[in-house]
Ligand code: PRT
């Protein structure tokens with residue numbers, strides 16, 4: 001039987017569910033090599049002193065708080081709901097969703113102020129009670145573990161508070177959003193005492209550098225293009241790259257090849273400007289990692 005190496009850092013991720021695939025993909029992008037058979041409880045990294053534990057997402061905040069593991073990847077929604085005493089290290093930019101207050105499409109409730117004396121079903125009772133209290137609404141909160149979206153039609157509740165990502169579950173159940181409680185995404189958390197352990201602290205910092213490299217790379221695209229040399233000053237102005245772009249001469253006289261990175265949020269407007277000023281053969285590639 002495989003054995004857990006106790007000197008290594010331990011990271012808990014969801015075994016099977018919406019966070020699993022993206023968490024594994026993120027760790028692999030950070031260069032960590034490990035097996036991920038759904039039947040094993042944990043996997044040892046081949047190229048980093050790290051053990052990855054596969055558990056239910058609801059257990060992760062507690063495991064991290066009590067030091068069963070050093071790190072965990074969990075939804076912000078669980079952190080808001082359970083309020084564990086853990087340190088938030090990094091927003092991981094995947095598994096986006098929002099906790100929303102929803103009612104049947106034909107409901108007379110159109111605003112959360114109409115909820116007084118109503119029944120609200122949810123798997124997030126703490127978040128819901130906090131929201132109602134903050135808005136001075138007196139509604140009854142009914143805690144349900146699954147299929148919250150079915151409770152209005154069953155006559156159990158007048159409204160629900162549930163996670164929404166694509167909105168297709170709401171549509172399928174004739175529900176509509178009337179308010180958003182908060183947004184959520186996957187978060188890397190750590191035990192609060194972890195940073196007092198020098199050896200582990202150094203390893204976690206190494207991991208964080210890798211993770212940040214993956215996150216930064218996601219925001220950039222690598223571009224290569226050809227252009228007449230005389231428009232170089234204009235190109236330099238147009239590409240808000242990291243530093244000045246890499247330039248190499250082409251076989252045709254007066255022409256150069258330019259390589260740079262473009263930020264995702266200004267990508268299309270930058271490409272359009274480049275075409276307009278005379279750049280051609282623009283080739284765009286994804287960036288795997290970018291260490292700033
Ligand atoms: O077995 P385990 O306890 O580990 O898993 P689980 O069933 O409790 O969790 P899982 O896999 O459903 O969700 C894990 C995490 O994914 C959540 O804690 C959130 O951080 C995140 N996440 C992102 C979501 C959603 N999107 C989501 N859409 N979690 C749940 N949903 C559900 C929602 O409750 C509703 O039933 O999906 C339905 C709505 O989805 P759309 O796409 O139809 O809007």
Ligand code: ZN
Nearest residue numbers: 056057058059
């Ligand atoms: Zn769960």
